[in-house]
Amino acid sequence: MARVFNFSAGPAMLPEEVLKQAQAEMMDWNGSGMSVMEMSHRGKEFMSIAAEAEADLREVMVIPDNYKVLFLQGGASSQFAALPMNLLRGKSKADYINTGDWSKKAIAEAKRYCDVNIAATTDGGNFTSTPSQSELNLSADAAFVHYTPNETIRGVEFPYIPDTGDVPLVADLSSTILSRPIDVSRFGVIYAGAQKNIGPAGLTIVIIREDLIGEVIDGTPSMFNYQIAADNESMYNTPPTYGWYLAGLVFKWIKKNGGLKAMAELNERKAAKLYAAIDGSDFFANPVAAESRSWMNVPFTLVKPELDATFLEEAKKVGLTTLKGHRSLGGMRASIYNAMPEAGIDALVAFMADFEKRYG
Ligand SMILES: *Cc1c(COP(=O)(O)O)cnc(C)c1O
8 A cells, every 4th residue: 555644643654765764774774784673772883873863863953062862761741740850959839831731731740749830821712822921920939831832632832932031941842843943942841752753652852951950859760860861871771772763864854854944944834735725614624823823733623523534534545544633622633743745735635625525
């Protein structure tokens, strides 16, 4: 079967070139006579793969020297606990901005370790917008401020980086990392599960300003301690070696394709095409405020929800898959990360127009 345009929110599409390279190197990586999966993480082959991946990520994201890059496991969800464990540093309070489902999960976990001040919430509007800077109720004594720049489920994205003064800003960038350039120096911590825009599931990346590392709350497991991870170059235990390698191939693919600036141009254009198709029709709708619409996750509904199943079935037949909306919301969701080619958007838009013509 031909490869499909896979609109999954994650695990998501990977660039075809990357998959082909991994395939070519599967049985024998670079004359080693073995697959990357079979290598010791302490051997010089894997050490070189690991170091190169980090160097490429640093280059692509322009990560300043006073930040550590950690390659961890446990998903973004483990970081919901690790963050307060590592960042409270003698304080007892943290500010959280609540813009949807992933914010809520981060908040619920943080409440096990500290007082959580909800600096802003958009639940009143059913999470279809982002709060403005002036709506943020930040506390002077907060250890950090946490937010979710892109809420993957409802497709809501901050159009700006909150200003938190001297209080470290922490961002769950799982579904928008690498989609455009960002100023890393504005953040205390950036973290992301890999399975959306980095590589396969099982790898989690944490980018942390060095001065925030070193003090953990009592009882912090070694595996959740950033100091231990940093001191051991993310190899305190066996790291997710194959995911690390594949992420490295993705970073090289980004470099080869013009870096984050080129990714941003393409992503903005892809999203604009899809939103234009939705807004230009009375048959499809997206409830998110225009300025807070995600470039990466585009949920939409049909005015006739009784046609949802037909839409999904027919889309699948023409190679447009995994368009079903999150189970909590219904409707559709097209996740269009870096690896989704523009041709995939064009095919989806054409299918939507044709579907509307036949059923609208
Ligand atoms: C997918 C996602 C998560 C959860 O990631 P896991 O790696 O599965 O734990 C957390 N936050 C956001 C914004 C996500 O998109």
